[in-house]
Amino acid sequence: MEAISYPLRIPKNVIELANLRTKEEHVDKSTALRQFLYLGARDYVMELYQKGRISLGKAAELLDVSTFDILRLAKEHDYSGATGEQLKISRETAKSLII
DSSP: OOOOOOOOOOOHHHHHHHHHHHHHHOOOHHHHHHHHHHHHHHHHHHHHHHTTSSOHHHHHHHHTSOHHHHHHHHHHTTOOSSOHHHHHHHHHHHHHHHO
């Protein structure tokens, strides 16, 4: 993943959280802040995926992970990626292909 430098004003309470994380998890402050940023981005991407606004492949691309990782995250958040009606249609299609 390519990284770029970006000027950013960070709220004081987020810096305090990063300081706490540096002590608790033995990481430097920059790493803690990047982890916080990634967690927020991950939650947003998963929300977009859940709403059907982006595809599985796009979600994986945005987070720089595999599609299997996205499916694992969706499972952890109790999201199957399909509505009940979509699942019903998928089952019916699968049954017709088997016979």
